[in-house]
Amino acid sequence: MDHLSHVSPAAVVRLTCYTKTEQTEILGEGADPFGVADTGLTWLPKKEHFGIRLEDRLVAHTGLLRTPISIGGVETEVVGVGGVAVAPDARGRGLARLVMTAALDHARTMGPQYGLLFCRPPLVPLYRRLGWRVLDQDVHVEQHEGPVLMPLRTMWTSLHDEADWPAGAVRLLSFPM
Numbered sequence: 001m002d003h004l005s006h007v008s009p010a011a012v013v014r015l016t017c018y019t020k021t022e023q024t025e026i027l028g029e030g031a032d033p034f035g036v037a038d039t040g041l042t043w044l045p046k047k048e049h050f051g052i053r054l055e056d057r058l059v060a061h062t063g064l065l066r067t068p069i070s071i072g073g074v075e076t077e078v079v080g081v082g083g084v085a086v087a088p089d090a091r092g093r094g095l096a097r098l099v100m101t102a103a104l105d106h107a108r109t110m111g112p113q114y115g116l117l118f119c120r121p122p123l124v125p126l127y128r129r130l131g132w133r134v135l136d137q138d139v140h141v142e143q144h145e146g147p148v149l150m151p152l153r154t155m156w157t158s159l160h161d162e163a164d165w166p167a168g169a170v171r172l173l174s175f176p177m
Contacts, residue, residue, distance in 0.1 A: 012051070012052055012098055014050055017049065018046070018049040018063060022058050025087075026085045027087070033085070036152065039151050041150075041176060044067070044174060044176065044177045046064055046065045047064065048064040048106060049063050050102045050103045052099050060098070062084045062102075062103040063083035064106065066078075066080070066111070070171045071165075072167055073168060077112045078112050084096065096130065108160065110159075113159055113163055114158060115132075119153050119155060121153055127155050132155040132156065133165075134154070139154045139170045141171075141172040142173060142175055150172075
């Protein structure tokens, strides 16, 4: 039995910052650790960070950012979730669930009704297991040249009262997170 087999929710900590060094600590060196560079998108940094440290090593992270959105022409905000990462040697042990649960518990105190994330298609089953739902419609996001179609899968979760996602066109009024 290894040291990651019994990780408790208490292992999740709020991080005061999350730098490229910490990201490298989890995912290692690499030009495209999240596999999204080919989208050509500019991404926003997250403002709230949650992580799991084991034996003085950061092994998991989830970041949050309140961001403006228009749904059916109505402007509101969502809590954007991103930077979800688990060290390759620590995967399959529930760390994504632990760090995501802690982040979403905090997101529920931030005000917006919904959490929103963008992911590569192979990650959809993971997020579904964590309670996220696929938003089966086009989503536009801001970029330097203006709004563009998000090429990744968009997923959402209710942060309050299990509300359904509203009907109508969706446009993130910022760079994606």
